[in-house]
Amino acid sequence: FYRSIGLARSAQDTLEWFEANAASDSEVADALDGVNALVEGANVFINSLTSANMPIEFKILGYTPEPWTPVDCFINAKMLAWGLAGSIMDFQRQWIRTTLDNDTLYNDLFPDVMPNTIPIIQEQYNLSIGEYPLGPGKVPVSADPDQFSGIILADEAIIPNDKLEAVIKMMNEVIKPLGDFEFVGSNNWAINGSKSSTGMPIVAGDPHLGYQAPSVWYETHIVVPGVLDVTGTTFPGLPGVLIGHNDHVAYSFTNVGADVNDIFVEELNPANPDQYMYNGEWRDFTIHQEYIHTKEGEVIPFTVKESVHGPCIDSVQPTYSSDSETHPNLAMNWTISGVTHEMVAIAEVMKADDLTEFMNAMYWWDTAPQNCVFGDDSGNIAMLVVGRLPIRAGYTGEYPITALNDSVGMVSYVPYAHNPREVNPSRGFVQSANQRTIDPSNYAYDILGPQANGYRARRIFYLLDNNDGITVDDMKRFQADVVEVRAEVIVPYVIAAWDAVGDGNTTIADAVELLRPWDFDMEPDLEAPTIWMYLLDAIHEETFDEVSSIDTAIPLSRTPILEEFIVTDNAYYFDDHSTVPVETRDEILVQALFKAIDTLTAEWVDESDWVYGNRHTIYIEHMAGFTFIGGGPHRGQNTINVAGGWIASSGPSTRLIADLNAIDMSYMAYPGGQSGNMFSPHWDDIFDIWYSFNEVTEQHGYHVMYFYSTAVAFRTADTDDSLIERTITFVP
Template sequence: MKWFGRLALLGLVAALSAGGLVSVQLLRSMPKLDGQVKLQGLKAPVKISRDSSDVTRIEGASALDTWRGLGFVHAQERGWQLEFNRRLMRGELSEILGAATLDTDKLMRTLGIIGMAQKQLQGLSPATQAALQAYSEGIQNAWLSGAVRPSPEFKLLGTQAGGPKGQAWSPEDSLGWALMMALDLGGNWGQEFARLSASKVLNHEQLWQLLPPYPGEKPATTVDLPALYAQLGVYSPKGQTKAFPFTAAPNALAQWSADWVRDVGILEGKGSNNWVVPGSHTVSGKPLLANDPHLALSSPAIWYFAHLKAPAGELPGGHQHPALDVIGATLPGLPFVVLGRTQGVAWGFTNTGPDVQDLYLEQLDATQPGQYRTPTGWAAFEERAETIRVKGQGDVTLQVRSTRHGPVISDVQAQYKGLIDAQRYAISLRWSALTEDNKTVEAGMLTNWAQTVPELKKAFIHNHAPMQSVVMADTLGEVAYQAVGKLPTRSPENDIRGVAPAPGWMPQYDWTGWLPAEQNPALGHQAIEAKGWHATANQNILPPGYAHFVGGDWTTPERFERIEQLLAASPKHSRESLQAIQNDVTSLGAKALLPTLLSAKPQHALGDQALKMLATFDGQMHAQSAPALVFNVWADELTRGLLVPHLGAERFQALYGKRHFRAAVEGILKRSDAFWCGAAGCPAQVSLALDRALVRIADQQGTDMRAWRWGAWHPAISSHKPFGKVPYLNAIFDVRTESAGDLFTVNVGQYWANDPKEPFANRHAASMRTVYDLADADQSVFIYQTGQSGHAFDPRSRDMAAAWASGNYRLLQQKSNAVHRLLLTP
């Protein structure tokens, strides 16, 4: 894409220099905020207004018209985002981006997202189907009306919404996007691959030192995985192929595609914080609820804040519904508020992180190609041909294979090539979301009418995937916690327990059913009242003595423990105190390793000065902090020094970045582990890592340590798709701002340390922050990292960035406070 980026930039500059004509075109493609627009499909006028916080209020004479109005707004504000995501989940990116994204298209075709969405759509209630249809009509007719004009991405890529087929969005696309969110928040698949890969070069004990269990727990399996895989002959014979056949991608977009395919299914960092405080522990006497979901930062943001209103009425299927009055975060692609509040009740999500993805080793029949082994003998793969259109070249035909467990992903994920013996084995995926009875979108609709905690719980019974830890609070004073989603059950004979690829021909490794929803982890009002709060931060959420296996790949508890410290520090909380907790940048992860860093004996000329500075470091990851910069670069260098010699540079690079291996490093240092630290010993590794860190920092920030700043190396980058990967264009389409936090702070700032250009850039953080005040709905607040508009030349596309980085908020009000007014008429 280098040539494309340069040509596009030159064309853009030339166009801008042309002046008036292009200015008019840019203005015409901006979202229309005032006036009147005709929209086909409406039964009555729909009022659309933006308030002083730029929250969009959509008020129709019926729920169906309100959803049509939301479709229109998503199309006008986030048209390119919808188009890119539609192509992504359908495996149609290469049609407009060329061969660079073939890896991504092949994976999506193999997973069969849209095919499954079509099946799931048929199982939804007539009311929900009608809601999805109305929303899709709103998007489609927004383009047909001419009121929504293509944003610059369409012009630069020479495409249109919906492509040659002309279908900008459909109900099945909404189902598909719900599946994509489940894919983004699923994590066991990637951990299973990591254990498979590491088992080739480590023994059983070393494997669990590299990927240790949750603190205080034992490994989820006692099976000696390296021995099992060696006995089965899983790995490619030595010398046959490289362990990791990765080569430098021809351009940045191809590298993004390859990395995205490789990293699908990695949970680490895909977290969130939420907590609820009952009225007995708040200043107002009514509950407070806080939520900040941690997702990959993007431009435009993943969320769009809206307020949906409609009177009571009836939907197809005889569904009688009360008045609709719900405000919060919507996902472009879905017609409901996903995270938010009604007049009566508020809710917030974090990722539960259950094990709902299992990989299976499918043994191949050496005498009869196209056959794999099952408990009852050999069976033929299910096969289908997928044709992928590729810009600039001929069509590519992909032969997709599936087994009784699910799609064969080793055919389309490059990391398996050269790792497993492809003549003997393939690897398939079983994933809870890919079932026809998945009714997660049904839950989404029903939550928007709930007014009490019991009504909200009833709505969430339909939630399937992804499984979420939900805190809830209503204006009556009730609070609750519930893990919502479907958990697979496994046989007592399943000794691998889904933590690594299992022999697919052995029936004890098959799922045996689903855990009843009423047995999911939960906590009622009285238990929360007794403690004073309930918080989740992707830690182990299971109560003592819980009878069912949920998973073993929990996020380490530093964020949770810090939230608990801060909630316990005050007997009464206010909205402002919860905001302060959300923006806390004390890193318990840094505090755990800081004594080790202070024991270093560096040889670098700046070493003594660095140690003197670090001696006063309190673990606060402020953007202005020099010690925060030194600590994080040192931790990266130490991790590399300890692990690369044993994993090999290529395997380490493939596993690192989206994983930080901090728990492994802490364990190695605590044990003074001779295997990992090598002949020189752990103290030498600590000192050498500091020397290397100081060389790296001084090379870029100079030798004046007083001028060093963590934020300079830790900008929050909300990256555009795809122009965030195109040189020159990324300067226009990305949103960047210096940020605080690290991997372990409540105000999280996850960096991908294997990134060759900006390894400490903040890529995965609070995708929004909200605090809901159940005493006064209009004192609730929100913020996220870009802005409501998805148009790169619109100031509204980045007008929240500075406030988000500095810990400020906007009011989230259900009362009318219109600054802009637009009327949609039939």
């Protein structure tokens, strides 16, 4: 699949742009130098490998690592961007729309803007267009709106539902390793001196990604005397710190969740499926011949078709056979498929000394849109939305469309100067948790979702808004918070409904009595969280019977819609229209309560199995399946401390708390270890810190980031010989 969408071709184009522009732009040159230095260092290690010291994974699988190349760094960046900004929402919206065939239902149940969301940006801070023009990149495939002649939404006659379903299933398999959308996001926030105990900013961030072993992150401290001194975490293969701090600034990211790709359904020539209609004539697809080489020496060829709109993502659709009448024609235009410049942003942000330099650095970030939190030792805090936010002509970008000429598509990007951002807001803090970026009524541009449901953001906002004199220890407690805001809103209505119309069933009554005193913490020693998980599913199913025909791989509707219906007592949607009696909200909630407990008791006869920690665990699998980390009970769910599903396979992939009052006393932890050797004590020792929870302080574990600029300073600080495990001497 990644071959078919052209990640390697895009990475090669990006590398060639860097090589062509390095001589005329010092920032580009510095970024390319960083890439080349990483490549050189990686290859020193690769070239040192022998059959004796080859990592065990390579021995077992029978592989020998190839030399690392500059283009591999750019492919790595493109893969990261796909994980954050590759979306199948166009297909899912199309599936729901055609299956429902009811605009009122669709608009009510699947709005792009979730109710009760606290926007990230509430005090927009624009920059000067003159100082910050459009941005360094251009639209991969630009439309000409002056030629507009209308569009055709791709209905079932254009994309048959069986084809649409097949593509959705294929795409779901592709994105499954990346983790569930709602739990692959992140939290970040910063408070300024008016909210902190020290009078200086504190920055916190915990990006949510799929767990893996070895960890997706590697902790690093990069020092170039007089030029660079930065520490934090990076992705192996990227030359720089992505989340961390230097002497003066601290930063972290969350995903915007913007829809930055569009699907075009090309009209194929009935006489020649290698041609498509465009501007009144049949055009030849560009054909890319790809080859997969297996370790057995076999070469597997496959063909990728590319139109003017982009590569056909269904080029490798497994249900298309060579004699089938179905041919690839779903072309994807993705903002990141062209040349991108995030390597410059990464290189420059590490050197930033203040807010202005930081904003200058993030001007280069034109890959997956991110909410970037910032704090500096001058007392500033900010939340910057960075990345390419497309401006479309002729359509909204919500659904697959036919586009028979160049009148429809992305025409430009929101100027960097007008990207959503907050700088030193009056409330004294900034926060993001992948929710709606900005109130559409207060912003001149459209930012198409999907964004997160907003419950984590509501809890973060509450904690920051209702506390003053906040300390680093408070920040640790906030990152460990497991209050389930969904339950906090909905469960009281369920209890009230039972009290009003319940029939006295003792099993249900006992379950209600477990819910009644619950404080909505998703703690592993309680039964109420387990009941809640079953109850929420049942309420969705009982309420949204109108959309029960939709494939279960697609959510019936999102919980904020359910919450809104419950709070406003929406009579239409609580009535089961397949029955003569008119059901009320309370009757449906009690009905859901029966269904939840019936399901729970059928699956888990022994009530001891209802204890949340017996069901809800963390499991981090080795990338090749050789071993795992974790396996024990786990706190949280759709909470600040994210731990979605029954087996938490994604969540806070690292935690950062940076204190701008004492930057050398900042904290970090991630669920893994610095070693990739599963037999090393450092394979999972940081996981043990990250996973630990102190019930008295209500904090997970962290380690000090040991921000010493020289080895001498580090040794001087190691007064009890506890910090330095060994000394490595590098020989030129």
